[in-house]
Amino acid sequence: MxxxxxxxxxxxxxxxxxxxxxxxxxxxxxxxxxxxxxxxxxxxxxxxxxxxxxxxxxxxxxxxxxxxxxxxxxxxxxxxxxxxxxxxxxxxxxxxxxxxxxxxxxxxxxxxxxxxxxxxxxxxxxxxxxxxxxxxxEDQLLTRRGANPGDWIYVSGTLGDAAAALAAQRGEISVCPVQQQQLEERLFYPTPRITLGQALRPIATSAIDISDGLAADLSHILKRSEVGARLQVNNLPYSNALNGNIAVEQQRHFALHGGDDYELCFTIPEASRGTLETALAHIGVDVTCVGQIEANGGLRLFDGDNELPSSIVGYQHFGVNL
Ligand SMILES: [Mg+2]
The missing domain is CATH 3.30.1330.10 (PurM-like, N-terminal domain)
Structure with missing residues (x-):
């Protein structure tokens, strides 16, 4: 041929x-x-x-x-x-x-x-x-630059499934065959959040897709917008395939540092939260508020009121997404 x-x-x-x-x-x-x-x-x-x-x-x-x-x-x-x-x-x-x-x-x-x-x-x-x-x-550009102190940080869908699928393939975690299949579905057939992205154009102050893990990708927004953030790791959304089946620390690790999720992370001003809910009603994608933009201080992780050590924030992965 x-x-x-x-x-x-x-x-x-x-x-x-x-x-x-x-x-x-x-x-x-x-x-x-x-x-x-x-x-x-x-x-x-x-x-x-x-x-x-x-x-x-x-x-x-x-x-x-x-x-x-x-x-x-x-x-x-x-x-x-x-x-x-x-x-x-x-x-x-x-x-x-x-x-x-x-x-x-x-x-x-x-x-x-x-x-x-x-x-x-x-x-x-x-x-x-x-x-x-x-x-x-031309008058509705959505970029990584534009997050302001006080804006709420949201993510779409669930995080960590693709990384968990890879870990299961490598034998690093053990899940049942049904869960393995659900996780691999997310790894092999990710859903680009096209409709959500378009709905966010007039509402969000910044956005990025999560390809390298939430910690790294949110950090790109913080750097470009010259702000910091408080991320509530206890609010991170997980799928049923992950929830209850592996240790909480492992789930967090996959969500923060795993990558390959292809969900969106975006920031919404307090005044636009109602508009966001109206827009979402027509789309059928779940979003979760996971934190708030601060004036400075880089990315800080909290479990409830307890701040987690900065070593968890700075973890660098050298996996599939170089
Ligand atoms: Mg990207």
Whole structure:
């Protein structure tokens, strides 16, 4: 199979087309139509075999996750997904692998009306790189910068499941097969919080997606916004698969430092908390208030009224998300 046949069979076929794509994968460049008063948000993520994933990850999950991690970055900026470019390096043309991988990719891309408009296919060690572009109204930018003292800190969904799935695979924790499957579902098929991100645009003062663990990602907001925060670790949200099945300290560790959650962390001024609740009623995503922005002092962790040692805050992980 030639490069062109691979593209035609697996990446051109199976996807919806958008009205703003003038030229897709049929020329030297793709051409897309832009609209006035709209900014374009651009993000790229690479997944390398043996570094970011191993042979335990089904190819369909790889296709899903590659789209999900990119769309999660768009969600953090409140952008509406539009166009994707895929650079894929693979050791050989494995048609059953390509079929599953492209099905996972198209499934999520189509769900968010996101079109693959170009890319490159080469031979070499398996490496997957995706660039996603999304649309934003120019007067509603949601960034890491803008959190103010007194703002409330929220996270969406539940934290720590993906890290727990990896730990279970490595035999570091023991869970029953049903829980293992629930945790792996979160590791393999993360949900980008696209609708939530767009709803937050006019309400939140800052946002980030949680890819490296809440402690590291919230710290990015604190640094960019030049503020500190008090994080109530006793309020962190956990799934049923985690709750009651592993030690509380372990749950906390996964939530704070595990990564791969792809939930959103965002800050809301006191005056907008009611608006947030109204907006959430239409979305169907749970959010949890986990702390408050302070004027300074960096990131401080509290269990109830007790401040935890700073060594827990500063833990650095060198896992899958380098
Ligand atoms: Mg991110």
């Amino acid at each position: 030639t490069e062109f046949e691979v593209i035609a069979s697996y990446f051109n076929a199976g996807q919806q087309s958008r009205g703003d794509v003038i030229l897709g994968q049929s020329d030297d460049c793709a051409i897309v139509r832009t609209t006035p008063q709209t900014h374009i948000a651009v993000t790229t993520d690479t997944m390398v075999a043996g570094v970011h994933f191993d042979e335990k990850v089904p190819p369909r999950a790889l296709g899903h996750k590659l789209v999900a991690v990119n769309l999660s970055d768009l969600a953090a900026m409140g952008a509406e997904p539009a166009w994707l470019s895929l650079a894929i390096t693979m050791p050989e043309v494995n048609t059953s692998w390509l079929e599953e991988f492209s099905a996972g990719l198209h499934e999520l891309a189509n769900y968010y009306n996101c079109q693959l408009i170009g890319g490159d296919t080469t031979r070499g060690p398996l490496t997957l790189t995706l660039t996603a572009q999304g649309l934003l109204p």
